[in-house]
Amino acid sequence: MNKQLSTYLDLLRFLAAILVFISHASAFSGGYFWQIAKLGHEAVVFFFILSGFVIAFVCFEKKKQLLLILLIG
Numbered sequence: 001m002n003k004q005l006s007t008y009l010d011l012l013r014f015l016a017a018i019l020v021f022i023s024h025a026s027a028f029s030g031g032y033f034w035q036i037a038k039l040g041h042e043a044v045v046f047f048f049i050l051s052g053f054v055i056a057f058v059c060f061e062k063k064k065q066l067l068l069i070l071l072i073g
Contacts, residue, residue: 001057013050019043 023040026033 001061006054009050009054013047013054016043016047016050020047 019036020040020043022033023037023043026037
């Protein structure tokens with residue numbers, strides 16, 4: 001994964017986390033963010049899907065590097 005894609009995925013995860021925060025804060029804001037409150041569940045799902053993708057990629061790359069180290073010795 002190149003640096004640009006990694007940064008883009010981190011930005012998307014951050015925006016999803018902010019959306020989750022705002023959806024929870026809408027209960028305390030006096031109703032200002034009531035439109036966003038409906039998107040909280042989808043933002044949580046999106047955040048965890050992206051996180052799983054990033055974790056799986058890192059694990060795959062580490063496994064590939066470990067195999068190379070073991071083979072090359």
